[in-house]
Amino acid sequence: MVIQAEFKQKYDNFTLDISLKSRSLRLGILGGSGAGKSMTLKMLAGIMTPQKGFLSMDDRVLLDTGRRINVSPRKRRIGYLFQNYALFPNMTVEENIGAGIPGRGQEKKKTVSELITRFHLTGLEGQIPSELSGGQQQRVALARILACQPEMILLDEPFSALDGHLKDRMQRELLMQLEDYPGPVYMVSHSRDEIYRFSDEIIILDEGKIISQGRKAEVFAKPASIKAAALTGCKNFSRATRISDHSFRADSWGVLVSTSCTLPDRFTHIGYRAHDFIPVWGEDSDKTVPFRLERIDDLPFERNYYIRPAVRGDNEEDLISWFVQRDLCGLLEEKGLPDYLKLDEEKILYFDE
């Protein structure tokens, strides 16, 4: 199914301007808070109407402000999983699941009981949502959505209110339950891990605009801009001056880099992920940053080293981050801290801002 959407909405302090076309069945929308993720999802569902906009699923036009078409959310057949699940508090599990099915006949009863079995809710039919665990609530919410046979499902930060352990479990569960759902599923989240695990295609939103769109591996490997790279978890950025086809200077770090591959024609900045540095003991070579330790953060499964670059400044954001997995920390303790950090030229990201 091809989804085509264009939303324009202006507020005093925020403008949403989105244009997206996708055939993906699992699309993740990544963005920080206030980027317009949830708003985009609500406009897809029809809960919010943009000042100007267009939305179609294949040939079915759901919104066209120019032609005064605006199909109401109840006729769009788009399921929406809310962050708090929005289960009806006064209804039982059974009633919640059946809420969207018209009529009251045998047909409805059958659908509901099938869903109860499929979502492992047997025995809980008569409970009300506040008596259920988070996982059960999620299953009820999903069953309730599937009962309406939606053509598309939207997930609005479904895990953001949960703590780590539960989050992983619920996410795995949700992915499993949606495995054989044939329509497109769009999820918004500020967590790159969640998005990466879930999606085939990823969109990165920033301040109401799409700053990157593509297959997930591409978007993470080659982010289109510094902002997009930062949202995918890249920690280190430096201004850069291109010297020749095979060398440049990372100005913010005071490092000269020569590469065997040909550099892009134009770039002003480079980015480098905190996990990708290679520690070097002994001699200086090119592509290396002198290891001048500023601070160490000890985390449960990794250690973060912050290194002051040779060139500039006392700003916190100028520090270079190097993240080391726990199992490598042993080596570091044995050999002592490295003298230099080396950049792997394959892993350097180039940006033209």
Place this chain on the structure above:
Amino acid sequence: MIELLKGLDWSPLIISLKTGIVATVLCFIFGTMAAGWIMGRRTGVRAVIDSILTLPMVLPPTASGFFLLLLFSRRRPVGMTLYDHFDIKIVQSWAGCVIAAFVISFPLMYRNARAAFEQVDINLIYAGRTLGMSDMKIFFQVVFPAARPGIASGTVLTFARAIGEYGATSMLAGNIPGKTGTISQRIAMVIQNGDYITAGLWVGVVMVIAFLIMLIMNIISGRSGRQQIKW
């Protein structure tokens, strides 16, 4: 004392309760409907209509009574039509008691219902819509039950206000013993005659009713599911 109670004309209690119940039922229906309707309106419309609907709460009851008299007087179009075509008399009648009590206590019901609706998680309504439920179904099966505690306490307050109404009632319905003579009007009347014993007795009755009402209110709000906060 027994003599006094036996000799007492109990009609004001009956009239007040009857008036209160009918007015409360009307307030409940129209108040929740108005509140539900206004929740779906734009800010501008909302502000204007809301002000109009709340007006009787802030106006002196006698001022409301004045408008009601203007409207229902048999020398004016509305009153005339009602009387000529439907044989309905509002002024100086029990129907007047009900209408006065309704108008004065309506804002209380409306405000409380609105406050209760505002507390309902908007996502419940959105969820209902994306599930294909009609607005009617969402209102009666989702919003209304979720707002029940607030609406219940609003109803009780409305009833309390309705049975105690004095100002507008005395202007529109008058104080006809056995017909429109409510408790509050009876108290005022017997005080004027210097009969403090009867007045005190009726005050006692009113206090018992008021206390019961507040008790019911507190039980309702205590049961609304949330743990009561104790300092």
